[in-house]
Amino acid sequence: DGGITQSPKYLFRKEGQNVTLSCEQNLNHDAMYWYRQDPGQGLRLIYYSQIVNDFQKGDIAEGYSVSREKKESFPLTVTSAQKNPTAFYLCASLHGTGELFFGEGSRLTVL
């Protein structure tokens, strides 16, 4: 079945470590997005990519990095520069109708 797969579902990190969250889609969508979700704050856009080898910063890009070497893949790296990385991270891709398809999310906890 077509869809978006995020991994890992749960991730623990020590302070000062970089971690990479995986996002893979087989929907043949051009545009992909990373959101961060915190309680009571809704979804905030971290980075997005409208086409392979191109990406733009969203509203809260500081402390994060991405790459888009393949259409199917849009990994997010949470660097040690991100001061408050504990959150639920959601990856999405955009259908031509304007609907966003979301993965199941990755919960990152900093110990």
Added chain:
Amino acid sequence: GEDVEQSLFLSVREGDSSVINCTYTDSSSTYLYWYKQEPGAGLQLLTYIFSNMDMKQDQRLTVLLNKKDKHLSLRIADTQTGDSAIYFCAPSSGATNKLIFGTGTLLAVQP
């Protein structure tokens, strides 16, 4: 910048109707979406309305749009315990064609 506001919490009894409200600031939004998020999962598209419509009905769901007041609502008839989730209002941004998400409304259905 663009802003979307929702109340954080709504509690209803099973069988009653639920009404979730949303106000937004971008008057050029073309599409306005409602997404549902179940605990620990990603978001799924529930329904949407075009900006040139006042109302859309889809089984138990009714969406009302008041463009003048920039107010969107989602009514769920005969609310069931399986409807317990967070509901996000997400108008499209006229300037960037991205979705702007509200804070989400947690709907709790009491048996």
